[in-house]
Amino acid sequence: MTSAVSSPSATTSPARGLVCRACGAEYPLVAQHACYECFGPLEVAYDQDALARVTREQIEAGPQNIWRYAGLLPAGQDPATRVTLDPGLTPLVESPALAAAVGLRAPLYVKDDSANPTHSFKDRVVSVALTAARGLGFTRFACASTGNLANSVAAHAARVGAPSIVFIPHDLEQGKIITTAVYGGELVAIEGSYDDVNRLCGELVETDEFEDTAFVNVNVRPFYAEGSKTLGYEVAEQLGWRIPAQVVIPMASGELLTKVDKAFSELVEIGLATAPEGGWVVFGAQSAGCNPIATALQQGTDQIVPVKPTGIAKSLNIGDPAAGAYAIEAVRRTGGWMDYADDDEIRDGIRLLAETTGIFAETAGGTTVAVLKKLVASGKLDPEKETVVYNTGDGLKTLDAVADLVGPTHTIKPSLRGAREAGLLG
């Protein structure tokens, strides 16, 4: 119940090093995100024997948050080392009404990550990244962010009393700016796009002044990315240790999609979960204002042409997506598809999820629901198969998206006469 409860036997990290996703070159577990040989992205490689020793019983006896999966993560096995708000184990909500509305005839679940401490899935990746970062000796925490990540890094730093410096595009939603600034760290607004912010952070991390600083999605990115695996583990566990037949996942960098797929593979390989007949199928969702990954997939190529993002789904606005090619690979390999939704469809997706399921999603969640609907309509997604759709953030952070569409249905004087005149008494 308290955060001090831990899985009994996962006391050392199962990570054995970093490996280049492009050329396979291997590196030790250090703060490095690109291959010295080929400049490819690095990811964490595991000791398969260590992973295989993790049992369902260990996990189920663990805390009610991501750390129950510590035996499958690169850091945080010792609870005392964690830099964390204890995110995770968010609700998996079955929604027959949403299924009916989009034309699914099989069970449909919403994995609702707005339930995390700062109300987005970013708490997962930040907890893992900052825990690894502190273990590597970093004392200041930073990120380049489209908003949710900024909230999470600033809140994590406040929780452990560490300094933070967060970089955001200057034109973010007010909710995401205030919800970062309130934690009291440094907050730097950049007059440019997220891609500009990311580029600048890539330069700052090389300076002497930032030597003590872990940028969660730059120099400790391999650890950060692993945190997303918990969104795969949890869904499988919540379904009774089964991988769902179909998943629909929003894409910004594309990394979340690749890591959920990786989590499913790991669970099957080490015998913790069963795959559906014919394997699982992964679908990706983008917005029409920023659809470089979906466009490449639909055009049958691996070559992602960067775009200048527009539109209301700002948390997905990464025009030059680092993991796009790997997301395409996962979707092609599993027989899935990608699609994108425009701003009006995104707003409709937010309302549809709220009205059918009682979950108020931010624009990213609206995008995913809108794309789910399109995938059913186009026949790309099988309406007879169990499906999980991921909501990664909270509608309270993007109120502007629906502010003009919803409001009081009546405004009346405080009297029965007022109620009668408004038609509330027949």
Add this chain to the structure above:
Amino acid sequence: MTSAVSSPSATTSPARGLVCRACGAEYPLVAQHACYECFGPLEVAYDQDALARVTREQIEAGPQNIWRYAGLLPAGQDPATRVTLDPGLTPLVESPALAAAVGLRAPLYVKDDSANPTHSFKDRVVSVALTAARGLGFTRFACASTGNLANSVAAHAARVGAPSIVFIPHDLEQGKIITTAVYGGELVAIEGSYDDVNRLCGELVETDEFEDTAFVNVNVRPFYAEGSKTLGYEVAEQLGWRIPAQVVIPMASGELLTKVDKAFSELVEIGLATAPEGGWVVFGAQSAGCNPIATALQQGTDQIVPVKPTGIAKSLNIGDPAAGAYAIEAVRRTGGWMDYADDDEIRDGIRLLAETTGIFAETAGGTTVAVLKKLVASGKLDPEKETVVYNTGDGLKTLDAVADLVGPTHTIKPSLRGAREAGLLG
């Protein structure tokens, strides 16, 4: 893990009827909130033998939400009957930094109810009220609300596909209006205060047109109020089945405070938790703009003089608090105190909690932290004793409160030169 998991042996309600808090008259379990004899408020009475049969083991084997305490609640023993978003089991976060900042030398915990599905403690009371209401045959769900309750009722109704009609003061924070309207039910803005809204709902509930309608805080109020007990049960369980020495609780109607105190009493009576040496002490927090309960207590009277609320802590703005006298009784009996904070102190309280603990509270939480600080400074609260402070809502819903106070610390061009000019490179 899923909501279908239930405590094995709590299959029937331990409630035996309603009882008048003023004259003790007894009634069956129906939709009634005032005594026919003396007009006093009714509350749920329990079969003490049934409560005494509940064990720690049963609770600990239950679901990770309020329904683990179903054996101590008036409704929802059968999971299939629940109208619920499965709220509860929210984090109890120890904050040494906040303790140091306010001058406490004993452990200080924040019970963070912003982690509930619609991000306030109201999900608890709504789940219990609507579950009871459906059992009583009601088909439409309603409330009078200062905002958080509106969000929760509308979301609960959407989750189960029921119609809802929610009444709010017209001048609420935009975040709370949109976050209700998005779920698609009827939303009626009243040109008046919360007390006007509440009065009108008391009239509407008597009309034929509202015969099918459960107003969670009017005609099914006795059931609604019981949901707040879970905020007492959880803190005790999370502390290892110990009641904390001191608790600080925000007050609107005053009901939350009385029910946390009631929960502690129940747990001790039935032997599930141990009381601290000398008993627990309850403190109440209001805002300077709406302080009728605290004023009465401080003046040594039971007579609460209604006020016209002002100030930013709108979720606490009940000028004529229904349970005020009972809150005063609980605070006097336990040797506690009440105080209130003005708008600037509330804003400082929000920032202090965020900066020290990584929790972004709404104005009600800021009020409670500000009052905690005052209570330590005035010597009313013992700085050497373990203390729990309740945060009942989320800062994302009251962004305006801090919007003028916090923001980017720097705004720069996207280049190393921009970073250098802003002093970020030494």
